[in-house]
Amino acid sequence: MTFNKYLLAITSSAIISSPLYAATVYKTDSQEFNVGGRVEVRGGLTDGDYSDASRVRLNVDGKNKLNDNLTVFGRYEFEITENEDDNEANLNTRHLYVGADTQAGSFIYGHQVNAVTYLTDFTDQAETFSGYVNENTVTTADRSKNTLRYVYTADALTVQASATQNANDNADGYGLMAAYKFSPELELAAGVATSDQEYGNGTDTDDSTSYLVAAKYTKGSVYLSAMGMAGNISAEGTEDSDFVAADAFAAYYFGENQENVVNASYSYYSADDIDELETNFVGVEYARYMGNFALFGSYKIALNNDTSSGNGRENELLVGARYGF
Known part of the structure; x- marks a missing residue:
């Protein structure tokens, strides 16, 4: 039995032996x-070619209140996908961190979200086609390794700072953001992230800096959000290329319990001297949520020189079903 199959067997046994709908395994004062996770089957069509994008995510987390001023916690989450050519599994760590909640704020270290992820999550809301444009540097991406993050929340204000050392692509960097809820419906945020990382060019590293602003509005059945980003980015053989990016998302929920949602997203990224980073598409989606179960269908319309799914302009259709526990 290979290591991956052995890990799958242990994990499956642990999950099956627990009550299916009980996320909390143990709790005291x-x-x-x-324990939680999801099983998600997804299939996509791109230019007539079918590809499977199914995955499993499993996580464990816990916390311990040591006194009135200090609570410690930890989380581990991994994702399993299958190789296309055989039945072997690929294992990818998504979260692996420990932290502490104090009166001065929260401190978290490990493989986790970056500070500006709070801001980019405003528009990263679709099941499939959203959240692309912030993934081109380590410190603006959704997650990074070896990251120390600080979170402070007071009433309507949220402030986060993160520092990354020797992470993915030998990257160092930091991120800062602040968000303010002007009302229960409206929240605005701004941030900056910089990284010094490798771009496929051996051991040389180049600087990249991103400035971000975002807003989201929620009221009743409507969710609206937008994010703008600009700065400079490097690539193999290219230094300090100016770039601009934009992300937008709009959703409408309906049904007796708002179990249906239709949404549209727009993603744009353009760097002056790096054609392979061009992103320019519209996504439309319908999803239905039934308790722990979800069905969704998404269609991406590629515009101009969009290369987000390969080396050329390609439309995509993706359908899927997900069970969460």
């Missing part, structure tokens, strides 16, 4: 331990 001072301690809590949870």
Whole structure:
């Protein structure tokens, strides 16, 4: 039995032996331990070619209140996908961190979200076609390794800072952001992230800096958000190319319990001297949520020189079903 199959067997046994709908395995006044995850089958059509994008995500997390001023916590989450050519599994770590909640804020270290992820999540809301334009540097991406993050929240204000050392692509960098809720419906945010990382050019590293602004509005059945980003980015053989990016998302929820949603997204990224980063598409989607189960269908319309799914302009259709526990 290979290591991956052995890990799958252990994990499956642990999940099956627990009550299916019980996320909290153990809880007292001072301690809590949870198990969760999802099984998601997805299939896509791109230019007539079918590809499977199914995956499994499993996570465990817990916390321990040591006293009125200090609570410690930890989380581990990994994703499993299958190789296209055989039945072997690929294992990818998504979260692996420990942290502490204090009166001065929260401190978290490990493989986790970056500070500006709070801001980019405003528009990264679709099941499939959203959240592309922030993934081109380590410190603006959704997650990075070896990251220390600080979170402070007071009433309507949220402030986060993160620092990354020797992470993905030998990257160092930091991120800062602040968000303010002007009302229950409206929140605005701004941030900056910089990284010094490799871009496929051996051991040389180049600087990239991104400035971000975002807004989201929610009221009743409507969710609207937008994010803008600009700065400079490097690539193999290219230094300090200016870029601009934009992300937008709009959703409408309907049904007796708002279990249906239709949404549209727009993603744009253009660097002056790096054609392979061009992103320019519209996504439309319908999803239905039934308790722990979801069905969704998404269609991406590629515009101009969009290369987000390969080396040329390609439309994509993706359908899927997900069970979460």
